[in-house]
Amino acid sequence: MKAYELIANVTADGKIQLPDFCLSSTSSHPSTVKVIILVSEPEEINAQLSDLDDNFSEESFKKSWQQAITGETVPLSQLWEKTELD
Numbered sequence: 001m002k003a004y005e006l007i008a009n010v011t012a013d014g015k016i017q018l019p020d021f022c023l024s025s026t027s028s029h030p031s032t033v034k035v036i037i038l039v040s041e042p043e044e045i046n047a048q049l050s051d052l053d054d055n056f057s058e059e060s061f062k063k064s065w066q067q068a069i070t071g072e073t074v075p076l077s078q079l080w081e082k083t084e085l086d
Helices: 042-055 058-070 076-080
Strands: none
Touching: none
């Protein structure tokens, strides 16, 4: 089984609008697919927003912005390299 993730819109009347998407034909006869719909609950959205608020500080942003401007950055590939702990 192969999985595809699509972002769909929900209209004001609750209908789902899927993006243009076409599966490549794997057989000459129709087949059945499984559809799973994940909907964020208001509590989840509020928790995510709260986490963002708690982790943000103007001072941290200014420092990070200054580092980016002056080239004090780490290549993305190094972010996933395994480091040894002392």
